[in-house]
Amino acid sequence: MNVEAYMIELGQRAREASRLMARAETGIKNRALLYMAEAIEAGRDTLASANQQDLESARANGLDAAMLDRLELTPARIDTMVEGLRQVATLADPIGGITDMNYRPSGIQVGKMRVPLGVIGIIYESRPNVTVEAASLCLKSGNAAILRGGSESIHSNQAIAACIAAGLKRAGLPQTAVQVVETTDRAAVGQLITMPEYVDVIVPRGGKGLIERVSRDARVPVIKHLDGICHVFIDSEADISKAINIALNAKTHRYGTCNTMETLLVDSSVAAKVLPELAGAYEQAGVELRGCERTRALLPQILAATQEDWSTEYLAPILSIRVLDGMDEAISHINQYGSHHTDAIVTENYTKSRRFLREVDSSSVMVNASTRFADGFEYGLGAEIGISTDKIHARGPVGLEGLTSQKYVVLGDGHIRQ
Amino acid sequence: MNVEAYMIELGQRAREASRLMARAETGIKNRALLYMAEAIEAGRDTLASANQQDLESARANGLDAAMLDRLELTPARIDTMVEGLRQVATLADPIGGITDMNYRPSGIQVGKMRVPLGVIGIIYESRPNVTVEAASLCLKSGNAAILRGGSESIHSNQAIAACIAAGLKRAGLPQTAVQVVETTDRAAVGQLITMPEYVDVIVPRGGKGLIERVSRDARVPVIKHLDGICHVFIDSEADISKAINIALNAKTHRYGTCNTMETLLVDSSVAAKVLPELAGAYEQAGVELRGCERTRALLPQILAATQEDWSTEYLAPILSIRVLDGMDEAISHINQYGSHHTDAIVTENYTKSRRFLREVDSSSVMVNASTRFADGFEYGLGAEIGISTDKIHARGPVGLEGLTSQKYVVLGDGHIRQ
Structure with missing residues (x-):
């Protein structure tokens, strides 16, 4: 032939x-x-x-x-x-x-x-x-x-x-x-x-x-569609119970999907309030945690994250966590290490929610919702042939x-x- | 350097x-x-x-x-x-x-x-x-x-x-x-x-x-944007004076533009009514005509069109003319030889206008209007960086x-x- x-x-x-x-x-x-x-x-x-x-x-x-x-x-x-x-x-x-x-x-x-x-x-x-x-x-x-x-x-x-x-x-x-x-x-x-x-x-x-x-x-x-390196950023003005629910759902609802969170970013002012409780819940779910130095100061039991972790799509029960100061650092991290797929902020602050939506360059940008919603059926398209991480023609x-x-x-x- | x-x-x-x-x-x-x-x-x-x-x-x-x-x-x-x-x-x-x-x-x-x-x-x-x-x-x-x-x-x-x-x-x-x-x-x-x-x-x-x-x-x-091989099709039910105005404007308004008509298609039932008058007007404007056999039966003074003419973007005062039988033949000609840029039908028939709009696969499809309108300013875009003949992302x-x-x-x- x-x-x-x-x-x-x-x-x-x-x-x-x-x-x-x-x-x-x-x-x-x-x-x-x-x-x-x-x-x-x-x-x-x-x-x-x-x-x-x-x-x-x-x-x-x-x-x-x-x-x-x-x-x-x-x-x-x-x-x-x-x-x-x-x-x-x-x-x-x-x-x-x-x-x-x-x-x-x-x-x-x-x-x-x-x-x-x-x-x-x-x-x-x-x-x-x-x-x-x-x-x-x-x-x-x-x-x-x-x-x-x-x-x-x-x-x-x-x-x-x-x-x-x-x-x-x-x-x-x-x-x-x-x-x-x-x-x-x-x-x-x-x-x-x-x-x-x-x-x-x-x-x-x-x-x-x-x-x-x-x-x-x-x-x-x-x-x-290439990588799905998705982030959730817990802002200093996040509602803590929403933050914990979303961070858990975005990681543990399914591990192998492209809209699963791979890196959790936490504002330093709320890290002590959310990380210990979250770490317990992740442990129960069997998720391996890898943290930056400031994360490990709060959770000494977890592994250290390497530079490579920030740009890895695990597709597995592994999560990297970084503590940083304010939304600008979070947006820089997302735009630098992310894959422009789906990123979410948890905040009650009106001005920050507007800025996050505008400034994060990803195919789906969310406020107070789990990244797992990035899906043709959830968005009401009725069907999905895939999720595009390109900008030309079709995105998301x-x-x-x-x-x-x-x-x-x-x-x-x-x-x-x- | x-x-x-x-x-x-x-x-x-x-x-x-x-x-x-x-x-x-x-x-x-x-x-x-x-x-x-x-x-x-x-x-x-x-x-x-x-x-x-x-x-x-x-x-x-x-x-x-x-x-x-x-x-x-x-x-x-x-x-x-x-x-x-x-x-x-x-x-x-x-x-x-x-x-x-x-x-x-x-x-x-x-x-x-x-x-x-x-x-x-x-x-x-x-x-x-x-x-x-x-x-x-x-x-x-x-x-x-x-x-x-x-x-x-x-x-x-x-x-x-x-x-x-x-x-x-x-x-x-x-x-x-x-x-x-x-x-x-x-x-x-x-x-x-x-x-x-x-x-x-x-x-x-x-x-x-x-x-x-x-x-x-x-x-x-x-x-x-590649070629602009644009057509006007004069249907059997065309208003003859609209047809003549549009065919003249589409060719002679400007010669070097991509939305200029390069081939005129005429239904055989009206060819004898429109072509002699049109040929006179084109001659006055200094447009060289090249026709198919049936066109030359009506306009024996003009050159014969070769196969190559149908797929040539002249960007010059030259026009090829073809006489054919009915809209289906016109649509086939356009989809085969055209460049999917801009194509127009002149007709008073409702059903044919709907079918032409749906079936011609070009970035602009027109009824009873000159192809010269295919332009960002004329369409109300306010500006134009070009005309795309691609289908992906941007068209027209x-x-x-x-x-x-x-x-x-x-x-x-x-x-x-x-």
Whole structure:
């Protein structure tokens, strides 16, 4: 198989399908989503046995327990895929929406219409349910998709692809609107990210290695998420009980997510009031603490934080703590060591809350709320294809709108320019 | 001089300045713009003599008349720069604007705040007035700018840079918020577009060669404009007098602009009614016509269009004309040969107008209006840094908003995630 030629063919077909998808009616797109859900319901056994094949090879190849877990399509996960498709069908269709339509002094009327991006390439790792999530969001937003999953989930992905194709066909949409790459050859990724004539944007979902590689080599715009080094700053005027609740929730609600707090910053004037109680609660939860010198003066039992800790995304029950003097030092720390993902202040002070919101350069900035809220569903986007730490195009949780663009529409009555 | 080290230093200073600019008050930014205008007023003589130096070297180097014209800072052009600065000062400040602030079922309030992109690199050719335009738009949108003008205008740009720096200083803003690259070494461009740690977006303004080179080599997102191959389609149900007015205006109002029509598409059922009259008017205006076979059956005196004509941006008094059957053929032609810039239909038919608006994949789509309206000022953006033919981030005329991004702001009262 000539991988380059194969990918170009996928690209050409996707480009063609994208023209039809751009004009597809909302009702037809929704029907396709519901038909896909039905096809998955009906194909449970086929899906399970394809997944079994992947799991067996994975075990034979010595994949670790965490990988095997991500790979597995349990009945509950199949339920979630079906539910997800039905939920995306209920979301409002962003495409064709016209905003800001105003008359201009020349007499023309100018507004903006929301349009699909065109063809979206999604590159992801082991979890086969991403195939359904990504396909459904691209379809609803009027785009064509080329999906490239991990080689370890190839059989599961092909089985899911068949259900997606059945749904598209039954709704009268082109089956090439969602194409799952059939080869596990790595050259397919290299080709996918370097054909701007056929692919408008790449969304890599997976580990940092994958995302860095894709960003470095892509000749197509990339919507990406790198680190989530999130902070909570407990201000001198914080309500202590809110501060303790938020600091605990932001760290312990889930350890492996990108919006989990990795560094706690505490104003020196309240450190003695909050840190001992918090340290006890973290200890009970099994969180390892690493502190700066001033933190360790209050909590001598914990480890010393090194310079490296301030810029580490643990994704684990580990927390670094720094005591500092005032909000300006906290903002400097966040802008220097953070990853511009999600940062929160706990304060009752009006002026400081306004300044923190304005001056912290992160995709989500919060007052008196847990960083764990940084999520497309919590924000009301209805769905999420990822969280962008870029500034261009899409920032923060990316829902359907992040997969669209806008064009200008101009209405006249024979108007010419003077 | 070590160009790489020099550019990195500019980048670091710009990054630092961008933090201060992001929080600069609207009033202070406006004052800086007005002070710059005063400095240019007061520095007319210095500007003129620096420009004289550039003009002399340009003549000695044998630059052509068009280049010399673009390079010259006439008193009228200096007036325009001064006026431009005052006008940007009157525009609304986009930064800090909060939209879509809503309560969520969890009790948190979520909205979006408009923020600067950070550091913007602008690469442009001979026209020194771009230095002022670009600086004023970056400043007003809270960004820091690194400006790299053409080597032929280096003295003019330095003189303008001094006025900009004086205005920034007098307003109490960092002078490093706008830096004009002082070396004419071409390696400076290569460095500028490959340091994502210091530069957030590149805007190349100039010929196609420059833009293609920058796009190919950049490791930073690029907001760019390639071709403007714009179409007017005269539908079977067009009002003939509107059609003739628009077709003439779209071609003859100005020849060298990107929103000028390059190909006229005419439905076969009205071709005999409009083409002879139009051809006479074009002839009077000195426009060379090149037609398809069916066009030449009606206008035997004109040249035959070749396949290449359909995808050529003439930027000159030349027009290609094609007769075809119905709107579907017109849309196919536009999506195949156009550059997704600006395309218009002339029709009185309601259903066709709606379909054309939805199905033509261009940054501006128009009904019964001249393509020449595709312009930031005509659209009410108040200013324009360029017209983007990309889909990602900014599409169509790019004003202040195109130089910004949005971050999420979340307000709570001690809320934690359940």
